[in-house]
Amino acid sequence: MRAIVSLAVALLGCSSDSAPTKDAAVASDAPADAVVDGASTVDADMRACANVGDCPCFTNYDCPATHACVSQDQGGNSVSCVAGPRGTGAAGTPCTGEADCASALCVEDSMNGMRCSDVCTMPEQCPPELPRCLGALGICARAL
Numbered sequence: 263m264r265a266i267v268s269l270a271v272a273l274l275g276c277s278s279d280s281a282p283t284k285d286a287a288v289a290s291d292a293p294a295d296a297v298v299d300g301a302s303t304v305d306a307d308m309r310a311c312a313n314v315g316d317c318p319c320f321t322n323y324d325c326p327a328t329h330a331c332v333s334q335d336q337g338g339n340s341v342s343c344v345a346g347p348r349g350t351g352a353a354g355t356p357c358t359g360e361a362d363c364a365s366a367l368c369v370e371d372s373m374n375g376m377r378c379s380d381v382c383t384m385p386e387q388c389p390p391e392l393p394r395c396l397g398a399l400g401i402c403a404r405a406l
Contacts, residue, residue: 311326311343311345314344316343317329318342318343319366322364322365324343325343329346330346330361331343332366348366349361353377353379353380353389354390354391354392365379367379367381369401369403371392377389380401382400387402388402388403391404392404
């Protein structure tokens with residue numbers, strides 16, 4: 263959890279947009295195999311995030327659809343979009359790490375386990391397993 267909080271604090275300082283967005287598309291919101299100006303959106307995504315660190319992120323929603331938000335170090339201080347598959351776990355489902363979750367957010371639950379979290383602006387957007395919305399971070403969290 264400390265790594266997630268450290269990551270969140272570091273990334274909050276880098277963001278000017280307080281509203282979370284879903285799946286930031288680089289070229290367009292066209293299908294991944296669509297051709298835009300002679301190049302597929304996959305090609306555009308690869309060029310935009312060609313090197314680790316080119317596209318910092320907090321969740322998978324900050325990355326092109328062909329990339330996942332992945333921590334590059336144990337402390338969670340370097341997190342960026344990397345080409346590859348994303349997790350599929352919905353908010354509230356058990357997880358062992360970021361790769362399990364559709365959001366790339368795996369947090370502690372109130373039973374000493376881990377659950378996939380998600381972005382939120384109010385508690386009603388959070389699953390029963392993570393009923394609080396931490397306003398400063400914008401993620402669902404365990405009950406106190």
